[in-house]
Amino acid sequence: MSDFLDILGSTALYATAVRLALPILFCALGEVYAERAGLVNVGLEGMMLCGAFAGVIGSHYSGSPWIGALVGMIAAIGVAAIQAGVSINLSGDQIVVGIALNLAVLGITSFLARAIWEGGDVPKVDGFSDFAMPLLSDIPVLGPILFKQGALIYVALVVAVASWWILTRTSWGLRLRSCGEDPRAADSLGISVFAYRWKSMIICGALAGLGGVFLSLGQLFTFSDNMSGGRGYIALAVVIIARWSPLRALWAALIFGICEALALRVQVTDINVPAELMLALPYVVTLIVYAGVIGKSRPPKALGREYSRG
Amino acid sequence: MVGSIFLAIDGVDVGYAMQEILDQAFGSSFAVKNSLIEAVPITMVAFGVTVAFRAGIFNLGGEGQIYAGALASVLVILGLSGVPGPILIVLGLIAGMIGGGIWGGIAGALRSRLGLSEIITTIMLNFIAFWIVSYLVRGPIQDPDGAGYPYTKEIPAKADLPVIGGSIPLGAILLVVAAIVVWVLLERTRAGISIKSLGSGEATGRFAGLRVERTGFAVLLIAGVFGGLAGAASLMGNEGRLSDFFSPGWGFIGVMTALIGRGTAIGTLVAGLLIGFLSNGITGAQSAAGIPTSTAQILIGVFVLFLIIVNTDVVATALRRAASSLKGVRG
Numbered sequence: 001m002s003d004f005l006d007i008l009g010s011t012a013l014y015a016t017a018v019r020l021a022l023p024i025l026f027c028a029l030g031e032v033y034a035e036r037a038g039l040v041n042v043g044l045e046g047m048m049l050c051g052a053f054a055g056v057i058g059s060h061y062s063g064s065p066w067i068g069a070l071v072g073m074i075a076a077i078g079v080a081a082i083q084a085g086v087s088i089n090l091s092g093d094q095i096v097v098g099i100a101l102n103l104a105v106l107g108i109t110s111f112l113a114r115a116i117w118e119g120g121d122v123p124k125v126d127g128f129s130d131f132a133m134p135l136l137s138d139i140p141v142l143g144p145i146l147f148k149q150g151a152l153i154y155v156a157l158v159v160a161v162a163s164w165w166i167l168t169r170t171s172w173g174l175r176l177r178s179c180g181e182d183p184r185a186a187d188s189l190g191i192s193v194f195a196y197r198w199k200s201m202i203i204c205g206a207l208a209g210l211g212g213v214f215l216s217l218g219q220l221f222t223f224s225d226n227m228s229g230g231r232g233y234i235a236l237a238v239v240i241i242a243r244w245s246p247l248r249a250l251w252a253a254l255i256f257g258i259c260e261a262l263a264l265r266v267q268v269t270d271i272n273v274p275a276e277l278m279l280a281l282p283y284v285v286t287l288i289v290y291a292g293v294i295g296k297s298r299p300p301k302a303l304g305r306e307y308s309r310g
Numbered sequence: 311m312v313g314s315i316f317l318a319i320d321g322v323d324v325g326y327a328m329q330e331i332l333d334q335a336f337g338s339s340f341a342v343k344n345s346l347i348e349a350v351p352i353t354m355v356a357f358g359v360t361v362a363f364r365a366g367i368f369n370l371g372g373e374g375q376i377y378a379g380a381l382a383s384v385l386v387i388l389g390l391s392g393v394p395g396p397i398l399i400v401l402g403l404i405a406g407m408i409g410g411g412i413w414g415g416i417a418g419a420l421r422s423r424l425g426l427s428e429i430i431t432t433i434m435l436n437f438i439a440f441w442i443v444s445y446l447v448r449g450p451i452q453d454p455d456g457a458g459y460p461y462t463k464e465i466p467a468k469a470d471l472p473v474i475g476g477s478i479p480l481g482a483i484l485l486v487v488a489a490i491v492v493w494v495l496l497e498r499t500r501a502g503i504s505i506k507s508l509g510s511g512e513a514t515g516r517f518a519g520l521r522v523e524r525t526g527f528a529v530l531l532i533a534g535v536f537g538g539l540a541g542a543a544s545l546m547g548n549e550g551r552l553s554d555f556f557s558p559g560w561g562f563i564g565v566m567t568a569l570i571g572r573g574t575a576i577g578t579l580v581a582g583l584l585i586g587f588l589s590n591g592i593t594g595a596q597s598a599a600g601i602p603t604s605t606a607q608i609l610i611g612v613f614v615l616f617l618i619i620v621n622t623d624v625v626a627t628a629l630r631r632a633a634s635s636l637k638g639v640r641g
Binding site: 096100104106107236274283 | 368420426429430431437440442444445562563565566609612
């Protein structure tokens with residue numbers, strides 16, 4: 001038990017937690033845009049996986065993780081464009097399209113990994129290595145947790161704050177949200193619901209792709225089949241728990257980071273908890289937290305509903 | 311078509327590959343048997359998805375329900391090894407249905423009691439079921455003679471589902487029975503009316519005096535029963551033991567199958583059989599013609615996207631818009 005408390009009190013746990021929370025955070029931030037505009041994007045998982053894979057490809061052939069990140073984002077935007085086209089313009093069921101995309105991306109990435117590398121053995125590529133920020137990393141507790149990570153953590157923090165500002169403090173954000181609350185009223189005011197929903201989905205794709213890139217280039221420096229492992233779905237839950245707020249998403253994503261980090265830490269100590277059961281923890285906690293907040297959160301009114309003029 | 315593009319990218323002789331796939335899927339009674347065995351879990355879990363679809367509920371929990379069902383089944387079969395074969399088979403299948411039903415029922419209860427979206431809860435329950443099974447097959451119920459592999463002891467041969475006439479596994483007959491049950495449930499019972507009226511809108515259903523919560527719960531429970539049966543039938547018809555690599559994603563392929571089947575019992579049955587033949591053909595041909603296994607997944611995903619595009623009256627809407635824009639009227 002005291003071992004367990006030691007782990008809970010160690011800064012190493014929280015540093016790992018932040019690292020593991022980031023891919024989920026990126027996805028959740030993207031999903032906030034989509035859902036605020038009225039789109040449920042279950043394809044998040046596929047976009048993330050696509051980003052993770054394309055990121056590795058980009059980094060492998062260019063030797064630069066930044067190019068990899070760019071390629072990952074573009075590829076995920078491609079998936080988002082299919083999701084947007086079919087669900088917005090063609091009024092396909094948003095959820096069904098997302099599931100089909102997830103399955104297709106899972107197949108295509110596993111296929112291409114084998115087509116490019118014999119047996120699907122993806123080599124190690126250049127990723128984002130950790131570096132200590134001068135001065136900031138010397139702050140006790142907070143320093144090692146936040147300021148000794150790879151570069152993408154700063155991108156994540158900036159995106160979270162910027163997203164909050166854009167969505168709640170700009171007229172562009174107001175218009176985007178109006179498309180998720182009452183698209184017909186928005187349309188009658190001359191706001192193009194289709195255009196705003198498209199933009200929100202493209203942003204969502206870019207951020208989910210970045211989340212995937214962080215998974216492959218920020219943590220493991222390689223790609224393995226289905227490496228997103230349901231994190232896209234966890235991000236869907238994070239958005240609900242965060243009540244569609246980019247800032248609250250920071251905390252919500254961190255909860256899951258801590259669970260995952262705990263599962264990893266406990267495995268390497270001699271605490272007598274089976275590793276497999278610890279690995280189930282993030283999913284159990286998702287359910288519990290989700291159940292805890294459900295009455296308090298109110299989704300955008302037109303969430304998940306297709307919009308057609310006429 | 312899409313498939314041949316992917317195959318061509320990979321440098322495979324497309325004509326030869328197609329021939330090989332057909333051969334592996336239909337070529338002999340052995341091939342047919344294998345294709346049907348492949349179709350059993352996919353189609354069975356798809357029936358659960360189909361029933362849920364009709365109620366407007368997304369059962370993405372097939373994967374977890376398969377694991378829960380197979381777990382319950384393997385526990386009962388290994389625990390009651392003294393029971394005669396036929397009874398053991400029936401008990402194994404029932405246990406699977408109960409296990410899957412419990413797992414689906416949890417999602418149902420979370421939905422109807424607390425209002426949690428089944429899209430998220432079923433996915434989370436998939437992972438929870440997987441890790442519980444993963445723990446059990448590496449610990450308490452691991453095969454002691456299995457050289458450390460993460461699987462249980464093999465079930466006794468008398469609990470294996472028989473194959474009739476060399477090519478028809480009992481599981482395939484269960485599929486036909488299940489299709490009839492789903493059809494009767496949806497089209498000939500009061501429960502079916504409740505399910506479908508929930509599907510046409512919760513508010514409408516409530517207005518019509520439907521107990522929306524209870525129906526929602528029941529639907530996910532029923533879906534779980536089919537998922538659990540898929541797990542048990544696969545355990546007893548093919549796998550022989552439970553491992554933590556038991557299901558290669560049947561739960562999600564089942565969702566696709568139900569979509570291709572367009573939410574009807576017979577459609578799902580036909581779609582499931584087709585996918586079974588397709589994936590067995592591809593799996594069988596992969597070594598001979600050098601086709602990667604994931605081709606089946608890609609094909610199914612792309613095919614479903616295509617179906618959604620065609621299904622949603624897209625073409626019709628586009629034509630109507632084009633026509634009205636010609637007349638200067640906004641569609």
